[in-house]
Amino acid sequence: MTEIRVLHDEAQFRAHTTVFRRAMHMGPPSDDDWKVVLPSYEPERVLAAFDGDEMIGTTQSYGSSLMVPGGAVVPHAAISRVGVRADYTRRGVLTALMREQLSKLPDPVATLRASEGRIYGRFGYGLAGRWRTVEVDAKRAVIAGAMTGRVRMLGQDEADKLLPELHESIGLTRPGQISRWAGWWARARDRKTEAENSVTVVHSGPDGDDGFITYKVTTDKNWKHEMSIKDFVCANEDAWRDLWIYVSRVDLVDQIEVDVALDDPVSWLFEDPRVVHTKDIFDEIWLRLVDVPRMLAARTYGPAEPVVIEVRDTLLPANDGRYRVAPDGVERVEDQPDITIPVDLLGAVYFGDTTFSQLVATKRIEGTRLADADALFAVPCKPFCGTFF
Ligand SMILES: CC(C)(COP(=O)(O)OP(=O)(O)OC[C@H]1O[C@@H](n2cnc3c(N)ncnc32)[C@H](O)[C@@H]1OP(=O)(O)O)[C@@H](O)C(=O)NCCC(=O)NCCS
Structure with a gap:
């Protein structure tokens, strides 16, 4: 038992x-x-x-x-x-x-x-939410123009002290991102120590430190050098671009590998977009809406006619019910539903990685008014977390 x-x-x-x-x-x-x-x-x-x-x-x-x-x-x-x-x-x-x-x-x-x-x-x-693993051909990777800020390399002790504070001060900048807990940093430090040659660089702009990356370069028996970026965090586009300029100019690197958001604009950064190759797309965020009414109320919605969504949740029946989703908010209703969806698939559309119209083809949701539901849940950027745990 x-x-x-x-x-x-x-x-x-x-x-x-x-x-x-x-x-x-x-x-x-x-x-x-x-x-x-x-x-x-x-x-x-x-x-x-x-x-x-x-x-x-x-x-x-x-x-x-x-x-x-x-x-x-x-x-x-x-x-x-x-x-x-x-x-x-x-x-x-x-x-x-x-x-x-x-x-x-x-x-x-x-x-x-x-x-x-x-x-x-x-x-x-x-x-x-899914991530995209990209490989960049570093030997052909050219980014026009100069950095706008400065990139400096940290010693291990300095990195251990600074990164948790810097991550917190940068805050969450994209849906799907999460804050990191003390134990996460302890494990990350340990992994870096194991890796020994892991390097951290920090970017500063006009307002101070605003981004960092941690990477490691490995060399194979054919003298091929691959940089693997383990952590890439930035507060703004300048930090993002400057950090890419930095990594693309590190000597003795043939290839750079990093996990990015599906819609990350990295290809357009380079003079030749073909230096960026998508190696893999893999699932990252599995989302469980534990309190459906609260989570539906927490996000914003695009302009569209309201839609009544019936949610089915066998494990947490308090979530079972019909929700009228409108641009100005969400309320529980008794109206006839336009769409019926199990809670796992509501999680799948929540961040906009997929849409109601796409899911209806799977026969796992039912309904009409899909275009309105898609417009309500539409998002300007794809979810990406970037914090592995
Ligand atoms: C995954 C794991 C935790 C499942 O534990 P479990 O006690 O066997 O799961 P349950 O008996 O409660 O299974 C519930 C249902 O899920 C299915 N299921 C569970 N794990 C599955 C798996 N890995 N592949 C396929 N089906 C699986 C079961 O067949 C069962 O289906 P049923 O209700 O239709 O019979 C266990 O297999 C495990 O420890 N795997 C290795 C470690 C791991 O992968 N952990 C997850 C880390 S993210």
Whole structure:
């Protein structure tokens, strides 16, 4: 019989990491590793499934914030460390964990990164945002003009101190972005230390520091050098352009690889747009609208005739209902619906990565007035988070 418990102490947290890592085919944390992992455990946000005294499954969340279309920022749960012991899978352990987690979350919305695409739809998570991995042929990459600001390289200690503050002061600039928690930075520092040759540069403009990137260059046996950009954060277009000028001019680099938003204008930055090649498109943000009325009210809507949307949510029935969405806001109504949609697909359209018109072809939503719904939910830019957790 599976029982779900909230964990409270360090010994339980360490067992939690071990169970999760084993599910991901990784070893338990060493004592040094544990010092880095421990700060990522936030009280009341850690759940485990037990069979008697045996811990058999895990999940947890980090408290964060998320920017939604229109620019509002809402409390957000970043869901992580989901795993079930291989000798207990397909017996409903994850289902029990997800039910408990969703019913107890203090935040109106949750996101996660999925190891496999088939896992989370049934729990109401929709594929809401994708990233594009681009490769830039650095030897042919020419950006006309000079930098408008300055780029400086940081030492490791300086970077460890400055980046969390700088990330916070830059704030969230695009729907889909999330704030980072103390444990995230601890892990990031650890990964950089492991990588050893990881480099951080900071951009400053007229108002001071306003962007940074962290990258690493690896060299293969044929003396080919590849720069992999791990973190690219900027407050404005000048910082974005200057940081690209910087990386495109680092010597001994043949290729630059980075994950960007689907609509990132990087191709147009270069004299020859063909130096940018899209290598892959992959799902990034899986979005769970935990409190549908609050999340529908949090975002803005484009100009169109109002549409009544009926939402179906088997796991959180308080969300079940009809919502009249109009340019000036959202209200719960009893009117006949124009569109009926399950909550995972409402998550999929929420950020505008896909549209009602596109989804109707899948036969997973029903309705009319799709053009109005598309216009209401239309967004000026595609969602992108850029913070892996
Ligand atoms: C993914 C995982 C947590 C699922 O745990 P679980 O306890 O087996 O899940 P449940 O038994 O509650 O499954 C619920 C349903 O989802 C399906 N499902 C769950 N995981 C699935 C997967 N990886 N592939 C296909 N279907 C899956 C089950 O078949 C079941 O369907 P049903 O209700 O129609 O029978 C577990 O397989 C695991 O730990 N995998 C490795 C680690 C991992 O990938 N973690 C996720 C990190 S994002």
